[in-house]
Amino acid sequence: MASVAAWLPFARAAAIGWVPIATHPLPPPPIPKDRRKADDEKLLINVSGRRFETWRNTLEKYPDTLLGSNEREFFYDEECKEYFFDRDPDIFRHILNYYRTGKLHYPKHECLTSYDEELAFFGILPDVIGDCCYEDYRDRKRENAERLMDDKLSENGDQNLQQLTNIRQKMWRAFENPHTSTAALVFYYVTGFFIAVSVMANVVETVPCGHRPGRAGTLPCGERYKIVFFCLDTACVMIFTAEYLLRLFAAPDRCKFVRSVMSIIDVVAILPYYIGLGITDNDDVSGAFVTLRVFRVFRIFKFSRHSQGLRILGYTLKSCASELGFLVFSLAMAIIIFATVMFYAEKNVDETNFTSIPAAFWYTIVTMTTLGYGDMVPGTIAGKIVGGVCSLSGVLVIALPVPVIVSNFSRIYHQNQRADKRKAQRKARLARIRIAKASSGAAFVSKKKAAEARLAAQESGLEMDDNYHQEDIFELQHHHLLRCLEKTTDREFVEMDVPYNGQPKRPGSPSPLASPAHSAASHPGLLHACCGRCCGQRYQKHQRGATPESAVHEEELNDIQVRMHSNRSPPSEPTPDRLSRASLNQSNMTGGVATTATGGTGAGGASLVSISKPNSTTSSTMTASVVVNLPASYPGSEVEPASPVSPGASPSTSPDQQPEVRISSL
């Protein structure tokens, strides 16, 4: 909100349109304190020798940062009359531009960690980085985090060895990272060896070695050395089975393990053997048995545990599946088209090979992939033309998409990653922004509470922090604007949050001396203290940094205040309007302002002071709260209302007769 401080006067001016609609007079505007000078001044900031100058207002746009708050006073150098920071001037340039333009940019050539440190030093959250640079920033941050994590993991990996006492955990880690111990390495190589042996055995089984006795044809080695191969197979399967069972035992999440791809491959690799054991040498099922042996070739996929490359390839294919699918689909379309045309072109040739369209599929595939076996050739001229076109288009259809798929894959892969990243970031970011906005919206209501809570504290003589005496005029005016809107529409802002401690909304009971203060306000030029009818405010919670204690504290203070006001004896004030004002504005749970009795000002007029509670401003951007109301006697220049810091101070009202109140400086 503070960043549009320049437009606030305009927004307030435009609010004149509300005036004829309002049924009741609008509350008077706030007045700034004395120390706010009429002219904006330039501040000199010296960052490691490089001097920056800017208006004070620019810096105060963001009061929750170092430069915008009074934390900068710690760095003020009295002799040179400048603020000195011993930090990086290059990065400071961006930080200062944030104040100037409202957008924080991230320079790509800067190191991320140093930039983060500068932001942290100056109290700026990285969330406010503009959209143009945010993605870049986030990516670099993630890379950094990953690198750090890798380093840490590798460190920890060496350290954590001793920490696993559980045999299960040890075994699982041995399986997953073979390099951790020699036993794991041995196991890794042994299984690898047996996979290779098993695959080789499958292959060699089918090589012919010698002739069939008494029959034509060759004898495959598998049948000649049946026992040898059987023993080999048994040994391999026993190893694989043992490995699978061990993995199953060691897995931290067995269900997940059973469902994983590698375990399925393991099962498929060893199951045929056991099924084969169960099946007797029956002719009926021997065909099925032979089919089962085919599945033994899946043992080769077990290598993917041993090879990173295979895993990446598998992942590649999986992620590129839609592109491949499209390729297959378009190929199928082309095949069908050409096969149909070919068939109808060659139908009338004698002894043609193109006996049907499906028969022509084979020709089309062979031609399109430019294989050209020659087992089927067209005879007619039309067929030859079609065949020519088919082979040319085959080149196009097949050769072109392949590099496109490759580059597509690479592009889509990265794009998806970035899109997911962005989505995840966006969601989190939007949530944070929503929280911030909600808290700022809630802050308005809370400030009202804080206002009279503060007042009550002052009334009852409680300790208050000194550092909240500075009131930001923009916040005051903004609050005043919103209060006028409430008055115009006879409505009040409420929060949607459930009351913190379940307290129901207190009824807007009229104050003990309720009298329509408007009649009392017939005194010309007397401005009223504001909206006393904001009594229906519900409690709300600050999202960021809100502590239950603060809310409870507020509640307590409100109680105190309620008691105070009900105890307060109005007759102490001489003037009736002050009385009525006090009465009007003090319902049990008042809104923005409360009155303080002033020490006998003859001109009549109480000044209203309220200060925000310390706790409630830990996270919100506002440090000040409402100061409202001036008696008619206020002069045009800034007048200091009773500073709450000094409880005994009474407002210095000088009996001028200017009916109008002016804010003398912004």
Add this chain to the structure above:
Amino acid sequence: MYGMVSSHPEKHAHHRQHQGSASKVTWSVYRRVLNYVKQAWTGVKFALDSELEDLETPPRYRPDSLESLCRATRFTEAELKRIYRGFKAECPTGVVREDTFKGIYSRFFPQGANASQYAHYVFNTLDQDHSGLLSFEDFVQGLSILSRGSLDEKLRWTFSLYDINGDGCITREEMTDIVTAIYELMGKFTEPCVDESTVRDKVDRIFQKMDQNRDGVVTLEEFLDCCTRDEDISQSMAVFDSAF
């Protein structure tokens, strides 16, 4: 294989940014077909010339000199300087478009409030030449009337705000629109809730107060007369004065 060359892709993007609200010139079918044939023949993608042609230079606007503004408004030079600096920081091009205006205005109201309708009316009232852009002169003149003007001037400005179509009298519909817009500023979370009868009652009450000759419209004289006589309104008009 022919290569595809598309010329100046960066400039495209760069220029497109500056197009603003200019409407694109639609080029004829003939030109498009010709362009396509040319591309297919030569294999070179030509820059779409018309896209470059109808680029709009971004609005740049410089206000009148400080002295003339000082004379035209009731601000001092120092105040004008301060106002202009704030204005230019928010709107570097020197003019405010309506949606920018609505965005700025809605920042002052809580979440869920629909400030665009009221902002629209204010914008129209400030934009005296109805150009759709609010220049600094308009802005500062409006501000001068609203912050430093006499009661009469403020009331006249308010009347022109309410008189949406500018015909010199406020009808019931216009008043209803304005009141609805003001209630929308409150947002959804109000206590007690806003419903249609609220607005209707309000409008009825206002018309009863202001429309003396009961002709169903409120003219400028009736408006001025009623407001100057009503003390609450007269006093409240001064509430929004600010110093600069």
